[in-house]
Amino acid sequence: GENVEQHPSTLSVQEGDSAVIKCTYSDSASNYFPWYKQELGKRPQLIIDIRSNVGEKKDQRIAVTLNKTAKHFSLHITETQPEDSAVYFCAASRAGSQGNLIFGKGTKLSVKP
Amino acid sequence: NAGVTQTPKFQVLKTGQSMTLQCAQDMNHEYMSWYRQDPGMGLRLIHYSVGAGITDQGEVPNGYNVSRSTTEDFPLRLLSAAPSQTSVYFCASSYAQGAVNTGELFFGEGSRLTVL
Numbered sequence: 608g609e610n611v612e613q614h615p616s617t618l619s620v621q622e623g624d625s626a627v628i629k630c631t632y633s634d635s636a637s638n639y640f641p642w643y644k645q646e647l648g649k650r651p652q653l654i655i656d657i658r659s660n661v662g663e664k665k666d667q668r669i670a671v672t673l674n675k676t677a678k679h680f681s682l683h684i685t686e687t688q689p690e691d692s693a694v695y696f697c698a699a700s701r702a703g704s705q706g707n708l709i710f711g712k713g714t715k716l717s718v719k720p
Numbered sequence: 721n722a723g724v725t726q727t728p729k730f731q732v733l734k735t736g737q738s739m740t741l742q743c744a745q746d747m748n749h750e751y752m753s754w755y756r757q758d759p760g761m762g763l764r765l766i767h768y769s770v771g772a773g774i775t776d777q778g779e780v781p782n783g784y785n786v787s788r789s790t791t792e793d794f795p796l797r798l799l800s801a802a803p804s805q806t807s808v809y810f811c812a813s814s815y816a817q818g819a820v821n822t823g824e825l826f827f828g829e830g831s832r833l834t835v836l
Contacts (some may be wrong), residue, residue, distance in 0.1 A: 608779075616760070625721040641824070650810065650827040651763070696762060707753070707778065708825060 609634040611699050613711025620687050621719050628714045630697035631679040637701040640673060640680045641708065645694045654695075679706070687718045722746055726811050726828035733801045733835045741796040741831050742809030749826070751814040752794040753778070754786065756807040759828075763810065769794055801835045808832050 610633040632640075635671050640706050641656035657664045657671045657680065664671050668687075671678040684691055698708040724745045733739055745752065753768035765778030769788040783805060785797040794813075798805060811828040 613762075643825075650829050651825075652827070653824045656824070698763075707763070707765055707768055708763075709779070710755075712760060719835040 609637060609699055609701065609709040611697060611711040613697050613714055615690050615714060617710065617715045617717070619717045619719065622689060624687055625693070626684045626687055626716055626718075628682045628695055628697070628702040628716070629679060630681070630699075630711050631677075632709075633678070634699070634701055635675075635678065637699040639700040640671070641698050641700075641712075642669075642671060642682050643696045643698065645696065645713075647693070649679060651696060657688075684716075689718050689720050692716060692718045724811055724813055724826050724828035726809075726831050728831060729829065731831050731834070733798075733833065735801060735803060735835060737801050739798050739800075739801065739833075741809055741811070741833075743794045743796065743828060744792050745794075745811075745813040745826070746792065747813060747815075747826065748791060749813035749815055750791065752788065752813075753812050754784070754794070754796045755810045755812060756780065757810060758807050766796065766809075798833075801833075801834045804833045806833060807820075 615631045638659035642653040644654045645651040648673045655671050657673050668685050694713045696713050697711045700708045727742045750771045754766040755763040764780045765788040769775045775786050809831045813826040814824045814825050
């Protein structure tokens with residue numbers, strides 16, 4: 608089955624700096640890669656996703672890149688703000704898996720003012 | 721439109737007791753699932769359903785049962801609680817796109833379960 612590894616487990620940056628979180632997946636048939644943000648005590652919420660027919664997707668300060676050959680994808684946050692502090696999860700899913708997402712173990716991002 | 725609603729939000733059980741976590745969604749989503757979240761382990765899929773009357777196992781199904789009698793409801797049953805089942809449980813739903821595409825998962829607020 609699919610296995611998703613996520614690095615780093617913790618990340619601390621100064622406000623205004625960029626943050627990058629990386630994930631690798633094992634199943635070459637995976638074709639959907641979302642990123643979820645979970646604030647302390649809250650539910651995970653989708654912030655951006657990418658499908659395997661696209662190499663990069665951007666939404667304001669966040670972007671995701673996908674390298675299918677290397678089977679890895681990354682989340683990039685620019686101009687970080689204190690409200691970006693949260694746990695971020697990557698996930699992967701493949702066609703035919705009935706929508707099942709396999710999640711990485713998460714990255715705790717701290718943005719220091 | 722309430723989205724995904726879970727009850728209870730908190731529960732303490734003794735080892736061996738049984739209980740049901742309730743989950744309901746009002747978005748007419750065909751796909752529903754249960755995840756558990758443990759520190760440093762991410763979100764792990766317990767069971768899922770692609771429609772009423774259809775359920776299947778995820779990554780960590782042992783000790784849990786589910787049923788899907790209606791599109792709206794997807795309860796998770798703990799048959800005989802064990803301390804290893806202490807966790808935060810999330811119910812989630814998604815618009816079913818069959819075997820072609822996967823869509824956004826909408827999560828409930830979570831249920832924190834402690835088994836003593």
